[in-house]
Amino acid sequence: MGGVCLRGAAALAVLLCLGVAAATERPSAPKAVDAATPDSACLECHGIKGFAAPVGETGDTAKRSLHVDATLLRQSVHGKEKCVSCHSYIDRIPHKRAASLQEGAAAANAPAISSLPPRGRTGGGESNKVEEVFFDRPHPSLPPQGEGAGTGGTELKAAVSLSARETGRVDCVGCHEKLPQKAGELETQEAMAQTMAGLPAAPPPLPKVRSEAGHYLDSIHARPNKQDPAHPNAACGDCHGTHDVFPMAAREAETYRLSSPQTCGACHEKALKDYTNSAHGAKLKREGKLDSAVCSDCHSAHKVAAVKEDPAKLALTENCGGCHEKELKSYRDTYHGQVTRLGYAHTAKCADCHGPHNILPSKNPAAPTHPDNRLKTCSAECHKTATAGFVSFQPHGNTHDFERFPAMWIASKFMIGLLVAVFLAFWTHSALWFRREWLDRKSGAVHVRLDAGGEPLARQPHIRRFTWPWRLAHLVLALAVMTLVLTGTSVLYADSFWAPTVMRLLGGPKVAAVIHRIAASTFGLIFFGHIAVILHKVLVKEKGRFAWFGPDSLLPRWKDWDDLAGMVRWFFGKGPRPVFDRWTYWEKFDYWAPFWGMFIIGCSGLMLWFPVFFARFLPGWMFNVATIVHGEEAFLAAVFLFTVHFFNSHFRPEKFPVDAIMFTGSQTLEEFRHERPVEYQRLVEQGRLENYLVGAPSAKMARYSRILGLALIAIGLVLLVLVLEGFVQSLFG
Numbered sequence: 060m061g062g063v064c065l066r067g068a069a070a071l072a073v074l075l076c077l078g079v080a081a082a083t084e085r086p087s088a089p090k091a092v093d094a095a096t097p098d099s100a101c102l103e104c105h106g107i108k109g110f111a112a113p114v115g116e117t118g119d120t121a122k123r124s125l126h127v128d129a130t131l132l133r134q135s136v137h138g139k140e141k142c143v144s145c146h147s148y149i150d151r152i153p154h155k156r157a158a159s160l161q162e163g164a165a166a167a168n169a170p171a172i173s174s175l176p177p178r179g180r181t182g183g184g185e186s187n188k189v190e191e192v193f194f195d196r197p198h199p200s201l202p203p204q205g206e207g208a209g210t211g212g213t214e215l216k217a218a219v220s221l222s223a224r225e226t227g228r229v230d231c232v233g234c235h236e237k238l239p240q241k242a243g244e245l246e247t248q249e250a251m252a253q254t255m256a257g258l259p260a261a262p263p264p265l266p267k268v269r270s271e272a273g274h275y276l277d278s279i280h281a282r283p284n285k286q287d288p289a290h291p292n293a294a295c296g297d298c299h300g301t302h303d304v305f306p307m308a309a310r311e312a313e314t315y316r317l318s319s320p321q322t323c324g325a326c327h328e329k330a331l332k333d334y335t336n337s338a339h340g341a342k343l344k345r346e347g348k349l350d351s352a353v354c355s356d357c358h359s360a361h362k363v364a365a366v367k368e369d370p371a372k373l374a375l376t377e378n379c380g381g382c383h384e385k386e387l388k389s390y391r392d393t394y395h396g397q398v399t400r401l402g403y404a405h406t407a408k409c410a411d412c413h414g415p416h417n418i419l420p421s422k423n424p425a426a427p428t429h430p431d432n433r434l435k436t437c438s439a440e441c442h443k444t445a446t447a448g449f450v451s452f453q454p455h456g457n458t459h460d461f462e463r464f465p466a467m468w469i470a471s472k473f474m475i476g477l478l479v480a481v482f483l484a485f486w487t488h489s490a491l492w493f494r495r496e497w498l499d500r501k502s503g504a505v506h507v508r509l510d511a512g513g514e515p516l517a518r519q520p521h522i523r524r525f526t527w528p529w530r531l532a533h534l535v536l537a538l539a540v541m542t543l544v545l546t547g548t549s550v551l552y553a554d555s556f557w558a559p560t561v562m563r564l565l566g567g568p569k570v571a572a573v574i575h576r577i578a579a580s581t582f583g584l585i586f587f588g589h590i591a592v593i594l595h596k597v598l599v600k601e602k603g604r605f606a607w608f609g610p611d612s613l614l615p616r617w618k619d620w621d622d623l624a625g626m627v628r629w630f631f632g633k634g635p636r637p638v639f640d641r642w643t644y645w646e647k648f649d650y651w652a653p654f655w656g657m658f659i660i661g662c663s664g665l666m667l668w669f670p671v672f673f674a675r676f677l678p679g680w681m682f683n684v685a686t687i688v689h690g691e692e693a694f695l696a697a698v699f700l701f702t703v704h705f706f707n708s709h710f711r712p713e714k715f716p717v718d719a720i721m722f723t724g725s726q727t728l729e730e731f732r733h734e735r736p737v738e739y740q741r742l743v744e745q746g747r748l749e750n751y752l753v754g755a756p757s758a759k760m761a762r763y764s765r766i767l768g769l770a771l772i773a774i775g776l777v778l779l780v781l782v783l784e785g786f787v788q789s790l791f792g
Contacts, residue, residue: 232295434449544782
């Protein structure tokens with residue numbers, strides 16, 4: 060027993076001596092860290108599972124995990140990189156105390172690592188698990204969230220241009236802006252960018268990869284957090300993780316897409332909850348379908364903008380079309396979609412009707428687009444006085460599906476047939492007329508506008524054709540029509556390259572709509588005012604004396620058909636040119652065409668101007684039809700005016716380049732006798748010719764009339780080019 064005690068005492072004495080020696084021994088000197096430091100030196104500590112450090116001053120506070128899984132790191136896209144390549148701010152092992160790092164960071168005007176909150180992929184520090192924060196931090200002096208949109212990127216780039224050693228942080232952006240050029244490393248970087256964005260495996264070109272860093276700097280994630288301006292709203296590691304970022308070709312990369320909603324939901328909890336219960340979330344989580352939309356499909360991976368800002372609203376709408384192509388196309392055919400296509404966000408967009416995250420199929424009774432809920436959805440913000448008929452409008456109706464949208468299909472096909480018939484007939488007529496007059500002009504057979512010496516017949520006796528009220532009405536009508544064409548087709552062909560620029564010059568869609576309605580009202584006043592004047596003349600002033608089918612009437616009569624047949628024979632050299640009375644058949648067509656146009660465009664325009672009122676007694680599908688015929692008839696009217704009407708009045712060889720009769724009101728007697736021999740002969744026989752003879756317009760009047768006519772023609776031709784370009788682009792674009 061005594062021997063045992065002695066042996067124990069001896070052992071205890073030895074241990075005490077060793078302990079005293081160890082306590083008095085000086086610790087080994089810190090090891091310097093440089094670019095040659097191997098990873099094994101770091102993993103001696105960070106490779107130990109459970110390795111962590113307290114966040115607070117004492118060890119009983121929450122722990123910040125410092126463990127790095129070496130296996131995962133080697134399999135990641137950064138597997139070939141050394142630890143010090145990213146953590147270049149570490150200059151010794153053991154590392155400096157937090158205070159030393161903080162002083163170094165403060166000198167660079169950047170937050171120190173030890174001062175960073177417990178952020179990470181768990182989100183906002185709400186979890187007890189605290190992961191290592193090792194990613195970019197923007198300059199704390201940058202504008203807070205919501206300010207300096209679009210300009211913060213420059214300042215952020217300046218801030219992150221400091222080296223990691225200066226700022227005490229990992230410089231993800233700086234590295235991704237200077238990608239290596241070696242083929243092997245390039246493939247790794249490209250695959251990593253694809254993985255981050257949740258895109259297909261095909262690697263993007265180098266400029267796209269480089270641009271991701273710039274996109275991040277311009278995004279709302281890179282802006283300083285409102286509650287903590289020293290930190291961004293979300294940094295690289297918050298979304299991509301730290302040491303386990305896998306290349307796109309790796310099997311583990313599939314988890315990025317499946318888990319991206321949870322990754323984003325760490326900060327956006329309500330959005331995650333709504334998304335999980337949505338059609339998109341159900342497909343992804345319950346069925347595992349990777350083609351279902353996730354956060355990055357709608358908000359993009361790096362160009363994430365504040366959803367309250369117009370650019371983000373417009374981008375989200377376009378992104379919906381990445382999956383729902385047919386729906387986006389039909390949406391763009393509505394006024395809502397046309398305005399958004401022009402770059403304005405005040406009309407309804409996808410999320411306004413379907414919801415931003417809790418999107419459900421329209422057949423679901425809980426969906427805001429369900430028939431039982433549409434009235435509530437439409438009247439909540441936009442159409443507060445909407446009716447049941449109003450919400451039966453088909454926002455995604457199209458002209459290709461007869462079974463679902465028969466009225467739209469019939470209206471579209473009818474308007475296409477009308478367009479083809481009108482243009483085929485009148486363009487053929489104009490082409491044949493041009494050919495015949497050109498041949499006559501070359502042969503010198505007819506050239507009544509010049510005298511024998513080749514001088515204009517300006518000093519010849521003139522005959523009055525139009526009084527000043529009619530000339531003024533024609534001018535106002537022409538200006539109103541051109542204004543309608545400009546403002547209307549800028550919306551109708553919103554996809555064209557010129558429409559957004561024109562809309563900005565007009566002051567935006569709201570201002571353009573006001574201008575359009577003023578021009579439409581002006582057109583209507585001129586139109587109905589003219590009818591009132593005509594009826595007063597016929598029914599009051601010349602009651603009982605007016606011949607409804609006489610030479611002064613614009614009503615069609617058999618002579619017009621005879622003149623048309625005679626013109627066709629003349630076109631082909633089979634007969635003489637017909638002799639015309641006061642009104643020719645093409646002038647009568649020009650006169651009566653606006654009656655058809657006024658009925659179609661006017662009625663449909665009123666329906667679209669006051670939809671809530673008309674929806675009280677009209678079904679919703681009529682508004683779909685009104686939208687179709689309003690645009691198609693407007694196209695027909697514009698192209699007809701600026702081609703056929705311009706040719707008949709100004710562009711045929713006998714009149715080119717301008718006939719100023721609608722501005723001067725008169726033409727030479729010789730020209731009148733040549734163009735309308737029947738009327739001339741009748742006035743001579745009745746002794747009334749003298750009543751219409753007037754003096755030639757002054758040189759100043761003739762010059763200004765010609766300038767005005769040429770200016771209107773030039774404007775019309777510019778509008779024609781814009782309309783045709785928009786039409787072609789809408790067909791093939």
